[in-house]
């Protein structure tokens with residue numbers, strides 16, 4: 001039995017588009033901040049008597065898409081390890097699943113870490129990042145603490161995330177809607193690549209944003225990091241809106257938060273908004289401004305003032321197998 005924990009990450013340069021859907025290679029690299037809030041905790045228990053993997057999510061047996069993705073992931077782990085055992089997988093999420101808060105990132109980072117230990121696969125961060133990538137692309141980054149760059153790479157071996165130095169930053173997350181998104185990021189990404197007339201431009205722009213972001217991080221230039229973050233997020237939502245049929249994740253309330261963040265900037269408080277595949281907004285701030293920004297944005301919904309978090313890691317529960325947590 002192996003238990004791991006992992007946290008979501010929020011991308012400052014987004015991943016939106018695959019070059020290879022089987023190997024889960026991204027069309028461009030990306031960069032993110034792993035958070036210290038909304039933990040996922042996952043236990044993998046091998047059971048040679050099982051004929052199929054069993055998956056329990058947040059206390060209930062899961063029989064849907066999530067279970068199928070866990071099974072497909074464990075098929076890969078079995079193939080690599082040569083151990084054919086099926087497993088019981090038990091996972092709990094502190095964040096609402098499917099609301100654009102990247103629970104698939106923390107979920108597959110925790111699963112990759114627990115499964116690598118349970119099945120005896122290599123446990124170094126690069127190996128776990130490559131493995132987590134196969135479950136959900138963005139999970140490659142949740143293996144890494146703090147700011148992570150995920151290299152697009154040119155194949156399985158070279159596409160993984162690693163840490164990168166950056167200045168101190170926090171994020172204020174504004175929860176506008178905790179319900180499951182209508183179109184999964186996986187389906188929406190595919191539709192974007194297939195139907196958007198702007199897709200090639202988006203990928204080229206992402207490569208350029210990543211290069212600028214890396215140099216801004218190295219220089220400790222928070223203002224440049226923030227500007228790239230907000231403009232890159234809006235570009236992603238623009239390319240998503242340009243699909244056929246169109247997809248729109250931002251709600252009127254999301255747009256109102258972008259405006260409020262602009263108003264904070266005009267008062268001299270540096271804050272920059274971003275959003276993933278959902279209506280909730282994350283606002284990048286300097287550590288000394290996060291409390292003010294959180295208070296100001298609390299009129300829109302529940303706010304969480306979060307900092308950089310640890311990478312995915314094994315946890316010793318100190319409990320005998322089968323004991324309730």
Ligand code: PMV
Nearest residue numbers: 011014015136137138276277
């Ligand atoms: O890894 P996925 O399929 O959850 O896709 C993540 C997509 C975004 O969250 C919107 C962007 C990103 O880089 O995290």
